[in-house]
Amino acid sequence: MDLFFARRLFGGNRNEGRGIAPIVRLSVxxxxxxLMVMLITVSIAAGFKHNIRSLVYGYTGHLxxxxxxxxxxxxxxxxxxLAMLDDVPGVERIVPSVEMTGVAKTDSAFVGIMLIGGDSLQxxxxxxxKIVSGRYPSFRAADSVDNPILLPQATARxxxxxxxxKLRVYFARDDRMRLRAFTVAGLYSGGKIGVPIALAPADVLRRVGGFGADDAGRLLLYIDNPDDADRVLTRVFDRLSASSFVEDQRLTINTAAELNPVMLDWLSALDTNVVILLTLMGLVGGFTMIAGLVVLVMDKTQFIGTLKALGSSExxxxxxFLYLAMMLVGRGMLWGNAIALVLCLLQQHFRWVRLLDPDIYYMDYVPVQVDWLTWLMVNLGTLLLTFLMLLVPTHIISRISPVRALRFE
Known part of the structure; x- marks a missing residue:
């Protein structure tokens, strides 16, 4: 019966042409x-975390x-x-990485860059x-250009x-300057960590450095679950220690968190800021709905008096009125989800909102990633917090006298 009356009041605002009081509309x-701000915030935070971690793992691997x-x-x-390490439980793949610093020079400018070697197996x-011009090189023998190179868009400018x-790159090796000519195969946006990073053929960089075919600057290990990095590190260390491959080599193994503490600590601080913002926005929404509920009760004073006179309990x-308020909250949440989803999808596909200083955030646009589980948790948290905050204001109904309410106009 209570839910029936709440539905009648909720639908009567429209069916009877009375409309909802302005303050109640403002509460909705x-x-x-x-809710829209909260959902967009968690989506942007998830986008930043995903992009930054992708950059970190792309450069250092998980191990x-x-x-x-x-x-x-x-x-x-x-x-x-490599086959031995690939058999370690938890290891997904291994990427030998060859890296060289050099100076890219044209007739009008020069820029210091880091070149990372890529091969056809990666x-x-x-x-x-994101590739903004040209293509991602295949580094196969049948590649359409000689010595393809992938450059950052900002560096190309x-x-x-x-x-x-054509692009000439100078390398300083063994007190000698070596020159290699590359062909710009594509340009990409984002991805800058410190110095500009370019992708070039691994065999070219090995020849410049005097490396053998099985030599690499580092081995990047990608694992199934990044949260298990410490556990997998122990397994890899034990496997290497028991092998003969490191007898003549002095090697070290580190996690991405150990190699990039500043970046990953920044992501942890970002989580704290998001929680604070979600709490504040949840309280704002709850207090606006409290104001709306008080107005609803005052607007329905005669209705309350009539039901009290007929014997309804407080x-x-x-x-x-709690059911009615939650129906209005549901309407507001429905619109909040719809608007937030549309804005997030538009930003995700068109990247209209740009960052003023890409060097600070390591990307030139505001990243967005919709995590449905996080959205569900935010919705449930908002619903629960609002419900708890609305329990107290409903007690003003007990102060309404049936006699005075029926005389009230």
Whole structure:
């Protein structure tokens, strides 16, 4: 019966042409805006975390095996060693990485860049963001251009080169300057960590560095679950210690968190800021709805007096208005979800909202990632918080006298 009366009141606002009181409309709008801001916030935070982690893992892997600093500039990793590490439980794949710093020069400008070697066995590296011009090189023998290179879009602007242009890169090796010519195969946006990073053929970089076919600067290990990095590190260490591949090499193994503490700590701080914002916006939405509920009770004073005169209990009346308030909250939440989803999808596909300083955030647009589980938790949390906050205001019904309410006009 309580729910029946609540539905009649909820539908009567429209069917009887009375409309909802302006303050109640504002309360519904407040819930809509609060939930919309919360959902967009968690989506942007998830997008930043996903993109930053992709950049970090693209550069260092979840685990990184490298020579001990000051001992060598590369390590020897034959196929047997890679196969052994690939069999370690939790390891998904292993990527030998060859890296060289150089100076890219044209007739009008020069830029210091880091070149990372790619080969035909590697999948596209998330470090190299979104391709905005040209293509991601295949690094196969049948590649359409000689010595293809993938450049950051910002670096290409500095050098005044575009897709298809030739680019000279100078390397300082063994007190000598070495020159290699590349062809710009594509340009990408984002992906900058410190210095500009370019993708070039691994065999070219090995020849420049005097490496063998099985040599690499580092081994990047990608694991099934990044949260198990410490556990998998122990397994990899034990497997390497028991093998003969490291007898003549001094190697170290680190997790991405150990190699990039500042970035990952920043992501943890971001989580704290998101929780604070969600709490504040939830309280704002709850207080606006409290104001709306008080107005609803005052607007229905005669209705309350009539039901009291007919013998309805105060608990029954409180449930009626609590149901009514939650229906209005549901309407606001429905609109909040719809608007937030549309805005997130538009930003996800068109990237209209740009960042003023990409060097600070390592990307040039505001990233968005819709996590349905997080959205569900935010909706349930908002619903629960609002419900609890509305329990207290319903007690004003007990102060309404049936005699005075029936005289009230």
């Amino acid at each position: 709008i407040g819930i809509t805006l609060s 990184c095996i490298a020579p001990v600093a000051g001992t060598a500039d590369h390590l020897h990793a034959p196929r047997e060693m 999948s596209p590296n998330p470090l190299f963001g 500095q050098l005044r080169v575009s897709t298809g242009d 608990s029954s009346l409180r449930r009626i």
